[in-house]
Amino acid sequence: MTFLGTPEVPPRGTGNLRGTQSFPEAAHDRLADSQLRRNLGKATRTIRAKRLAAAGELPDWEALRDAGSAIKTQVLANLPELLETFEQRVTERGGTVHWAPDAAAANEIITGLLGGAREVVKVKSMATQEIGLNEHLESAGISAFETDLAELIVQLAGDTPSHILVPAIHRNRAEIRELFLRAMPGVDPDLDDDPANLAAAARRYLRQKFMAAEVAISGANFGIAETGTLTVVESEGNGRMCLTMPRKLITLMGIEKLLPRFADLEVFLQLLPRSSTGERMNPYTSMWTGVTPGDGPEEFHLVLLDNGRSATLADEIGRSALHCIRCSACLNVCPVYERTGGHAYGSTYPGPIGAVLSPQLAGMAGTDPNASLPYASSLCGACYDACPVKIDIPSLLVELRHQHVREAAPRGEAAIMKAAAAAMGDSRRWELAQRAAGLGRLLARDGWIRALPPPLRGWTGARDLPAPPKQTFRQWWASPQAREELRREAERGLG
Amino acid sequence: MTGKTGTTGKATVLGRIRDALAIAPPAPVTVPRAYRTGTELPSPQRIALLAERLRDYRASVHECRATDTAATIARILGPARRIGCPAGLPRDWLAETGAEIRVDGPETSVAALDALDAVVTGSAVSCAETGTIFLDAGPDQGRRALTLVPDKHLCVVDASSVVAGVPEAIARLEPARPITLISGPSATSDIELERVEGVHGPRTLVVVLRTDR
Numbered sequence: 001m002t003f004l005g006t007p008e009v010p011p012r013g014t015g016n017l018r019g020t021q022s023f024p025e026a027a028h029d030r031l032a033d034s035q036l037r038r039n040l041g042k043a044t045r046t047i048r049a050k051r052l053a054a055a056g057e058l059p060d061w062e063a064l065r066d067a068g069s070a071i072k073t074q075v076l077a078n079l080p081e082l083l084e085t086f087e088q089r090v091t092e093r094g095g096t097v098h099w100a101p102d103a104a105a106a107n108e109i110i111t112g113l114l115g116g117a118r119e120v121v122k123v124k125s126m127a128t129q130e131i132g133l134n135e136h137l138e139s140a141g142i143s144a145f146e147t148d149l150a151e152l153i154v155q156l157a158g159d160t161p162s163h164i165l166v167p168a169i170h171r172n173r174a175e176i177r178e179l180f181l182r183a184m185p186g187v188d189p190d191l192d193d194d195p196a197n198l199a200a201a202a203r204r205y206l207r208q209k210f211m212a213a214e215v216a217i218s219g220a221n222f223g224i225a226e227t228g229t230l231t232v233v234e235s236e237g238n239g240r241m242c243l244t245m246p247r248k249l250i251t252l253m254g255i256e257k258l259l260p261r262f263a264d265l266e267v268f269l270q271l272l273p274r275s276s277t278g279e280r281m282n283p284y285t286s287m288w289t290g291v292t293p294g295d296g297p298e299e300f301h302l303v304l305l306d307n308g309r310s311a312t313l314a315d316e317i318g319r320s321a322l323h324c325i326r327c328s329a330c331l332n333v334c335p336v337y338e339r340t341g342g343h344a345y346g347s348t349y350p351g352p353i354g355a356v357l358s359p360q361l362a363g364m365a366g367t368d369p370n371a372s373l374p375y376a377s378s379l380c381g382a383c384y385d386a387c388p389v390k391i392d393i394p395s396l397l398v399e400l401r402h403q404h405v406r407e408a409a410p411r412g413e414a415a416i417m418k419a420a421a422a423a424m425g426d427s428r429r430w431e432l433a434q435r436a437a438g439l440g441r442l443l444a445r446d447g448w449i450r451a452l453p454p455p456l457r458g459w460t461g462a463r464d465l466p467a468p469p470k471q472t473f474r475q476w477w478a479s480p481q482a483r484e485e486l487r488r489e490a491e492r493g494l495g
Numbered sequence: 496m497t498g499k500t501g502t503t504g505k506a507t508v509l510g511r512i513r514d515a516l517a518i519a520p521p522a523p524v525t526v527p528r529a530y531r532t533g534t535e536l537p538s539p540q541r542i543a544l545l546a547e548r549l550r551d552y553r554a555s556v557h558e559c560r561a562t563d564t565a566a567t568i569a570r571i572l573g574p575a576r577r578i579g580c581p582a583g584l585p586r587d588w589l590a591e592t593g594a595e596i597r598v599d600g601p602e603t604s605v606a607a608l609d610a611l612d613a614v615v616t617g618s619a620v621s622c623a624e625t626g627t628i629f630l631d632a633g634p635d636q637g638r639r640a641l642t643l644v645p646d647k648h649l650c651v652v653d654a655s656s657v658v659a660g661v662p663e664a665i666a667r668l669e670p671a672r673p674i675t676l677i678s679g680p681s682a683t684s685d686i687e688l689e690r691v692e693g694v695h696g697p698r699t700l701v702v703v704l705r706t707d708r
Binding site for chain 2: 010167210229265
């Protein structure tokens with residue numbers, strides 16, 4: 001129970017926000033998949049080059065990033081007021097707003113709104129993936145059809161998306177052809193693996209679904225508080241179909257997706273497409289405000305989702321992860337993501353942004369696989385440079401590592417650090433310790449130690465260690481040879 | 496909707512957000528807006544840039560004088576037999592086509608839209624820098640389904656409605672209307688990142704740019 005004046009830390013979110021294995025375990029298996037690595041390498045290289053060209057074309061790119069970042073900071077600072085205005089505007093225009101504290105509540109609300117429909121069409125939405133909506137609907141006997149080509153591929157394969165933007169990046173054309181022949185009802189048996197023909201097969205299959213569907217479920221890229229307008233940014237036209245054709249539309253939107261003013265779109269409609277697909281503008285963007293008689297759905301429901309976002313907001317450093325506009329630029333520039341792919345991160349949100357978002361949305365206590373995510377980075381900083389809203393992901397990762405160690409320091413490491421502190425605190429003890437380390441030369445071959453004995457084996461499990469020198473600096477400093485060298489240098493002076 | 500704590504979902508969510516902001520109070524922010532706004536380009540350059548950017552996204556672009564609009568549309572649509580249009584489209588634009596004209600209305604069925612060879616509409620505003628056409632469901636553009644279901648969309652853009660950049664285009668919109676931004680025909684790169692045009696929207700986008708030079 002919350003009382004005035006005693007703020008409580010909000011609860012974490014639930015749903016598809018963690019895997020079953022830690023990142024190193026999951027990555028180990030993925031790294032062995034050479035097909036996946038080839039596909040990912042090609043895809044991330046291509047998108048990286050396109051993004052750089054598209055961002056480089058604008059002389060005011062950095063000014064746009066600064067504005068985008070500040071607008072998102074402003075949104076979080078004024079979130080309660082903005083959400084209430086937003087609700088009021090949507091309601092005035094004939095929409096109905098629902099509030100979902102967590103994944104279970106969102107699933108329950110949406111299922112309740114379907115009004116007996118047995119089939120729904122869906123347009124790509126990470127939020128519905130996060131709450132596990134499709135699985136929930138299936139358990140209620142309702143079929144949800146994904147309509148984005150990549151999502152359709154993933155759904156037909158009974159798979160999970162591996163990339164925010166191109167969820168089927170891990171499948172090649174031959175695999176997709178086989179999948180369509182096996183799982184797509186009414187497909188032409190002579191279908192070849194030309195991407196144009198595969199896309200045409202999907203068009204034919206989905207067109208019937210769009211024309212027949214009573215209800216569509218969508219996500220949202222932006223919600224405008226000032227006007228109650230919602231926006232979906234897409235390429236294929238499946239979004240337009242879902243937002244226009246069915247009689248009823250249900251939109252699930254995270255509470256952080258707000259923008260204060262309609263005019264703020266002038267910033268985000270430049271940042272998002274260029275960062276995401278590397279295009280000047282994506283083929284289609286739809287904006288709608290409530291219900292428009294005679295044009296599109298007659299009934300509109302908006303479900304606002306918390307699910308750990310308020311918990312993330314309670315951390316003054318970590319909250320900037322809520323600025324994310326899901327462009328996926330950080331995934332494509334990340335040397336770790338490029339090799340492991342998205343599945344290794346376990347959560348709906350992969351890559352660098354997922355590594356800071358998932359532990360904050362869902363928690364990372366104890367043996368939670370999410371506790372491994374803040375370490376799934378070399379802290380190279382490429383993600384920060386690429387982020388259109390300037391989320392300092394490397395600093396967030398370091399902060400989360402700090403929080404994790406504070407709550408659950410690894411015991412072996414803590415003991416070693418304690419011993420090191422004792423040795424370093426006294427010069428004699430330090431000299432003895434250094435001499436003892438000199439014994440490490442016995443383990444070395446060609447100047448390198450490749451395996452330390454237990455309990456230090458973990459350190460050399462992933463790296464080689466240079467052999468300690470014959471003489472420590474202190475030993476050298478105390479020698480007659482050092483005194484002679486220093487005297488000569490002193491005579492020469494600083495020159 | 497009643498939550499676990501006996502409060503409504505709304506009270507729960509807003510209460511949590513207020514708690515979070517009380518735990519870590521945010522500093523005041525000012526949004527720096529140093530990016531370009533109000534960019535103006537001389538008309539010929541603006542039109543040329545729009546045409547180039549539209550072609551870059553594989554739309555076909557035809558420039559014509561305003562007085563040649565009907566002839567240009569007739570030439571492009573050539574053999575089309577059934578052409579759809581919104582009720583507010585200037586009817587003289589279609590005077591030379593010789594096709595059967597079907598004026599869209601709220602009662603027009605989806606199947607009827609699907610059976611059209613092409614749809615002809617006007618447009619609200621266009622952004623040269625990104626090659627984007629904005630439709631706002633005005634009388635010469637019609638409801639959204641009309642420009643979505645048919646396989647070919649011929650869109651007439653008047654030079655006076657072309658602006659330089661995104662901020663100038665956004666400023667001209669009326670937010671309460673249903674708005675569709677179109678940058679080339681629908682496309683996907685979902686299979687091995689190979690671009691395929693024409694997934695669910697019209698597979699062909701033809702732009703008639705009316706210039707009076």
